[in-house]
Amino acid sequence: MKKNKAHDEDQQWFKDHIGAELQRMDAAFERSEPELEPFESFVASHKQALRRRLWRDLALFWLVAAMLLLGMFWIMEQDWIWLAALQSLVAVSAVGYIGIAHVWKGRKQWKNN
Amino acid sequence: MHAVTDETRLIQQAVKGDTRSLSELLRRHYSFLYQYTLKLTMDKSRAEDITQDTMLKAIEKIGTYRGQSKFSTWLIAIASRLAIDKGRRSARERKWVEEEGALRALRYETISRMNDWPEALQAIGKLDEKLRMAVLLKYYYGYSQEEIADMADVPVGTVKSRIHAGMTQLRKELSGDEEEQSS
Numbered sequence: 001m002k003k004n005k006a007h008d009e010d011q012q013w014f015k016d017h018i019g020a021e022l023q024r025m026d027a028a029f030e031r032s033e034p035e036l037e038p039f040e041s042f043v044a045s046h047k048q049a050l051r052r053r054l055w056r057d058l059a060l061f062w063l064v065a066a067m068l069l070l071g072m073f074w075i076m077e078q079d080w081i082w083l084a085a086l087q088s089l090v091a092v093s094a095v096g097y098i099g100i101a102h103v104w105k106g107r108k109q110w111k112n113n
Numbered sequence: 114m115h116a117v118t119d120e121t122r123l124i125q126q127a128v129k130g131d132t133r134s135l136s137e138l139l140r141r142h143y144s145f146l147y148q149y150t151l152k153l154t155m156d157k158s159r160a161e162d163i164t165q166d167t168m169l170k171a172i173e174k175i176g177t178y179r180g181q182s183k184f185s186t187w188l189i190a191i192a193s194r195l196a197i198d199k200g201r202r203s204a205r206e207r208k209w210v211e212e213e214g215a216l217r218a219l220r221y222e223t224i225s226r227m228n229d230w231p232e233a234l235q236a237i238g239k240l241d242e243k244l245r246m247a248v249l250l251k252y253y254y255g256y257s258q259e260e261i262a263d264m265a266d267v268p269v270g271t272v273k274s275r276i277h278a279g280m281t282q283l284r285k286e287l288s289g290d291e292e293e294q295s296s
Contacts (some may be wrong), residue, residue, distance in 0.1 A: 022249075028223065042168070
């Protein structure tokens with residue numbers, strides 16, 4: 001109850017001392033509603049750019065995946081023990097990387113707060 | 114009521130991929146969004162950048178909008194996160210010099226538009242951007258602490274302390290000015 005009262009007081013103080021001036025600022029910097037046409041072409045061109053980026057990323061993904069797969073098959077042909085060792089190494093590295101990235105992100109977030 | 118129904122219809126079509134509906138929605142919220150980013154950054158050029166980037170992000174993410182919050186709230190959340198990310202990237206010293214210059218520029222422009230640069234705006238401009246964001250969203254836009262925490266992607270406790278610190282600084286700045294004026 002006390003906390004709510006303090007919030008109400010803060011709200012009233014803000015309204016009395018700052019709110020009205022911010023409303024005046026909003027009115028002074030109000031922008032007239034732009035025409036629809038430029039907005040439509042802005043949205044359409046960005047959507048097109050997004051689609052292009054998606055296709056490029058997809059193509060790159062398939063290319064890398066195909067190369068990796070071919071490489072794996074080649075190693076398997078040579079010696080399957082090498083393949084098992086490589087896969088274990090990749091799995092351990094991936095888990096390590098995810099763990100470190102998680103800890104790093106947590107620290108960064110804590111610092112930013 | 115008619116406007117709300119109209120907006121709901123536009124949102125439904127925009128989510129389905131209709132370019133015209135999304136354009137109409139963004140056009141309607143353009144001024145509102147710019148006014149928010151201007152108050153948040155107190156910097157005209159950053160406000161324009163963040164407004165434009167928010168529009169681009171909204172175009173990319175419209176498919177994920179589920180209507181759990183108002184469309185304007187969704188845009189404010191995107192703009193707030195972009196402002197935080199951009200703030201992180203710029204170097205601390207350069208940021209201070211730039212902020213001072215931008216606030217001065219905004220002061221001149223506000224004087225030319227309002228014939229006045231109120232102490233309240235100066236006090237708001239002096240706040241750290243994170244504190245300003247929390248105070249504006251809470252007391253000017255009326256969002257709850259939980260909503261602000263969600264928008265800024267921080268714990269509720271952090272929002273509470275930012276609001277408290279921001280209000281303490283504002284009271285101090287403005288009571289100092291009132292004392293100067295009365296003496």
